[in-house]
Amino acid sequence: MTRMLRVVFLSSIAFGYRVMSMDLSRTEDLGSTPIFVCSVLEPPEQRSANNLKDVHGFSEPAMINKPVMLISAQPDLDAVPPSDAIHENEWYNQDFDGYRVTEQLLYAKRPLRIICVGAGAAGLQIAYKAERALENIDLQIYEKNNDVGGTWLENRYPGCTCDIPSHSYQFTWARNPNWSHFYSASEEIWQYFKDIAVKYNLEKYVQFKTTVEEAVWDEELGKYHVKILNPAGERITDSCDILISGSGVLNSWKYPDIPGLDLFKGKLMHSAKWDADYDLTDKTVAVIGGGSSAVQIVPNIQPKVKKLTAFLRSPVWITTGFGARYAGPGGTNFEYSEEQLKEFRENPEAHVKYCRDIEGELNKRFTLMHSKGKDQKNSRDLIASIMKDQLGGDPALTARMTPNFALGCRRMTPGSGYLQSLTKENVQPVHRSVVRLTETGVVDEDGTEHEVDVVICATGFDTSFTPHFKLIGRNGADIKEQFGDFPIGYLGVTVRNFPNFFLLIGPNGPASHSSILPILEWYTRYAFQMIEKFQRENIKSFEPKEKAIKDLYNHTHELMKRLVWSSPCRSWFKNGKIHGPVTAIYPGSRLHFFELLKEVRWEDYDLTYKTNNTFQFLGNGYTQTEVSEDGDPVWYFDDPFTKI
Ligand SMILES: Cc1cc2nc3c(=O)[nH]c(=O)nc-3n(C[C@H](O)[C@H](O)[C@H](O)COP(=O)(O)OP(=O)(O)OC[C@H]3O[C@@H](n4cnc5c(N)ncnc54)[C@H](O)[C@@H]3O)c2cc1C
Numbered sequence: 105m106t107r108m109l110r111v112v113f114l115s116s117i118a119f120g121y122r123v124m125s126m127d128l129s130r131t132e133d134l135g136s137t138p139i140f141v142c143s144v145l146e147p148p149e150q151r152s153a154n155n156l157k158d159v160h161g162f163s164e165p166a167m168i169n170k171p172v173m174l175i176s177a178q179p180d181l182d183a184v185p186p187s188d189a190i191h192e193n194e195w196y197n198q199d200f201d202g203y204r205v206t207e208q209l210l211y212a213k214r215p216l217r218i219i220c221v222g223a224g225a226a227g228l229q230i231a232y233k234a235e236r237a238l239e240n241i242d243l244q245i246y247e248k249n250n251d252v253g254g255t256w257l258e259n260r261y262p263g264c265t266c267d268i269p270s271h272s273y274q275f276t277w278a279r280n281p282n283w284s285h286f287y288s289a290s291e292e293i294w295q296y297f298k299d300i301a302v303k304y305n306l307e308k309y310v311q312f313k314t315t316v317e318e319a320v321w322d323e324e325l326g327k328y329h330v331k332i333l334n335p336a337g338e339r340i341t342d343s344c345d346i347l348i349s350g351s352g353v354l355n356s357w358k359y360p361d362i363p364g365l366d367l368f369k370g371k372l373m374h375s376a377k378w379d380a381d382y383d384l385t386d387k388t389v390a391v392i393g394g395g396s397s398a399v400q401i402v403p404n405i406q407p408k409v410k411k412l413t414a415f416l417r418s419p420v421w422i423t424t425g426f427g428a429r430y431a432g433p434g435g436t437n438f439e440y441s442e443e444q445l446k447e448f449r450e451n452p453e454a455h456v457k458y459c460r461d462i463e464g465e466l467n468k469r470f471t472l473m474h475s476k477g478k479d480q481k482n483s484r485d486l487i488a489s490i491m492k493d494q495l496g497g498d499p500a501l502t503a504r505m506t507p508n509f510a511l512g513c514r515r516m517t518p519g520s521g522y523l524q525s526l527t528k529e530n531v532q533p534v535h536r537s538v539v540r541l542t543e544t545g546v547v548d549e550d551g552t553e554h555e556v557d558v559v560i561c562a563t564g565f566d567t568s569f570t571p572h573f574k575l576i577g578r579n580g581a582d583i584k585e586q587f588g589d590f591p592i593g594y595l596g597v598t599v600r601n602f603p604n605f606f607l608l609i610g611p612n613g614p615a616s617h618s619s620i621l622p623i624l625e626w627y628t629r630y631a632f633q634m635i636e637k638f639q640r641e642n643i644k645s646f647e648p649k650e651k652a653i654k655d656l657y658n659h660t661h662e663l664m665k666r667l668v669w670s671s672p673c674r675s676w677f678k679n680g681k682i683h684g685p686v687t688a689i690y691p692g693s694r695l696h697f698f699e700l701l702k703e704v705r706w707e708d709y710d711l712t713y714k715t716n717n718t719f720q721f722l723g724n725g726y727t728q729t730e731v732s733e734d735g736d737p738v739w740y741f742d743d744p745f746t747k748i
């Protein structure tokens with residue numbers, strides 16, 4: 105019994121037929137459609153109900169030869185008529201706004217070039233994830249230094265240590281069981297980044313000793329032209345579709361803006377540009393600053409210098425360490441025992457649990473960040489009394505050193521041994537600003553000159569959020585001018601007037617929300633979602649909308665009124681101001697940030713397309729699944745929505 109059948113899908117069990125074999129030599133030409141003779145199963149109604157087992161191939165079914173239509177899954181370019189062909193249906197002899205279908209498959213990812221500036225934590229994270237999560241991209245990272253690691257390559261002052269627990273200050277994709285201490289020192293953190301870069305071969309994306317000097321948006325091409333200074337000292341122009349700045353918020357260190365720096369004849373150093381070869385033994389030293397860097401430098405150099413004058417213009421809350429529940433007694437650092445390290449190495453589950461516990465603890469701090477909250481009051485009272493004890497009960501020093509602003513307004517600074525060191529005989533705290541330097545010393549605002557051999561400026565960084573290169577966007581916008589001293593962006597990652605640009609991390613991102621590394625991971629995830637859509641949907645540019653930015657701005661600063669960061673203290677979170685907008689901090693908890701950035705709110709972006717039809721990416725009507733050999737033609741059966 106041979107019958108002609110129309111078989112559209114090879115496994116058309118739904119219609120009751122199943123192709124068991126086919127004989128390509130036996131084709132019959134029926135009009136324009138080639139018909140192959142295949143062996144198919146009988147339709148179900150012709151089989152007995154108890155023969156259903158055969159349908160699923162458990163036993164050899166009865167074969168019959170029938171001619172059927174067999175369809176090639178590959179698009180047939182010969183079937184594409186020329187765009188000016190005369191159609192048999194007259195209605196179709198019209199032009200649809202000049203639109204032309206392209207032969208692309210739905211959501212095909214077009215090739216992109218991405219340039220990332222910087223190979224610190226952000227750049228390494230981009231490289232690792234891009235290789236695994238993106239397709240059809242060409243990634244180039246430019247790094248001014250001769251190695252990876254950014255902050256941890258550059259900051260090598262005595263005592264430079266991360267104050268976030270090591271098992272949180274790491275990437276979730278590269279958990280390290282070998283951290284030697286609860287809080288790790290700069291060298292060990294740098295080694296961690298270097299090891300990752302080597303293990304995953306990430307340095308192949310990086311061109312070292314290469315400074316990005318300028319990036320200029322080209323509206324017509326939808327690209328940035330990027331000027332670089334290469335190791336040979338040549339200026340070269342590269343270009344990219346997507347520009348990522350991972351150039352570091354705390355990377356451009358700065359000397360204080362005080363006269364006479366060039367007059368000083370002694371040794372001048374900045375905390376972020378430490379001269380490790382210089383011996384401080386028996387020297388008379390001035391340390392300018394009382395922020396996190398100075399708090400680590402002072403107790404570490406105090407025992408070896410002859411005299412140390414600490415210029416502490418503003419007080420700062422000196423707290424116990426972050427993640428104190430898991431730290432040593434009183435929130436102090438400790439060294440892991442061999443036994444603990446062995447357990448982390450040999451029992452990865454226990455290690456991951458430990459990492460999760462610490463991270464979870466750090467994620468529960470938002471109540472503390474409310475100026476009028478109970479947690480704030482209790483913690484403030486506790487820290488004030490600990491500080492008093494550490495200052496040896498000295499009432500004058502305690503009064504000077506205890507801030508009158510909220511805990512957390514400036515970055516809380518765990519300072520192991522810091523306050524105690526201020527009480528040592530060879531240390532003189534000066535609670536006044538430095539106004540100028542002379543050939544031989546430092547002059548404070550009272551006009552007193554302090555003669556010193558060495559001036560150490562622990563005076564912080566350019567925290568304007570401006571990338572460390574000239575950036576010109578749409579209609580000639582210059583990001584340095586646009587940001588001025590009040591940078592505004594969108595969710596700390598994209599910026600109005602700067603299409604196709606990601607800033608990791610930008611204004612009002614979670615800069616004081618515990619370890620930055622998982623935050624960088626999440627920003628990367630967000631950026632990659634955007635890049636994928638950009639690639640798949642023929643998008644030429646994306647830029648956050650003015651209205652979204654304005655609404656976010658209003659929300660940010662209205663909520664900020666109740667949060668510690670708006671308290672009047674001088675902080676880099678307010679770009680060095682006492683009274684002024686909080687420019688560095690995300691208005692919400694760490695978990696709030698993670699949840700919000702899970703999905704891209706596309707309604708907050710202005711998009712332009714590569715052609716004037718936004719649906720050009722629909723292409724020729726085929727999907728990638730159906731033309732690929734191993735594409736699953738019923739993938740939608742496995743969609744999570746079908747399982748609920
Ligand atoms: C002393 C110190 C201690 C810190 N401690 C902590 C902590 O305990 N916890 C925490 O979460 N964060 C801490 N931070 C913040 C720290 O900066 C981040 O955690 C993180 O290292 C930032 O990584 P990044 O890649 O964004 O920037 P960076 O590490 O600053 O890297 C930026 C890279 O960009 C390169 N670059 C800059 N401009 C250019 C250019 N024009 N062309 C080419 N390359 C360029 C730089 O050379 C650098 O390698 C600390 C910062 C400092 C300074």
Ligand SMILES: NC(=O)c1ccc[n+]([C@@H]2O[C@H](COP(=O)([O-])OP(=O)(O)OC[C@H]3O[C@@H](n4cnc5c(N)ncnc54)[C@H](OP(=O)(O)O)[C@@H]3O)[C@@H](O)[C@H]2O)c1
Binds near residue numbers: 396564
């Ligand atoms: N362990 C860590 O985790 C760690 C360590 C170091 C740095 N960091 C990160 O890096 C950030 C920056 O820290 P930082 O300490 O380098 O810088 P910072 O917090 O900005 O502190 C700079 C210090 O310099 C003082 N200063 C500036 N100009 C002065 C002048 N003319 N006279 C007297 N004092 C002057 C400032 O005084 P005012 O306060 O009065 O302005 C301030 O005390 C931190 O907030 C933190 O995010 C972290």
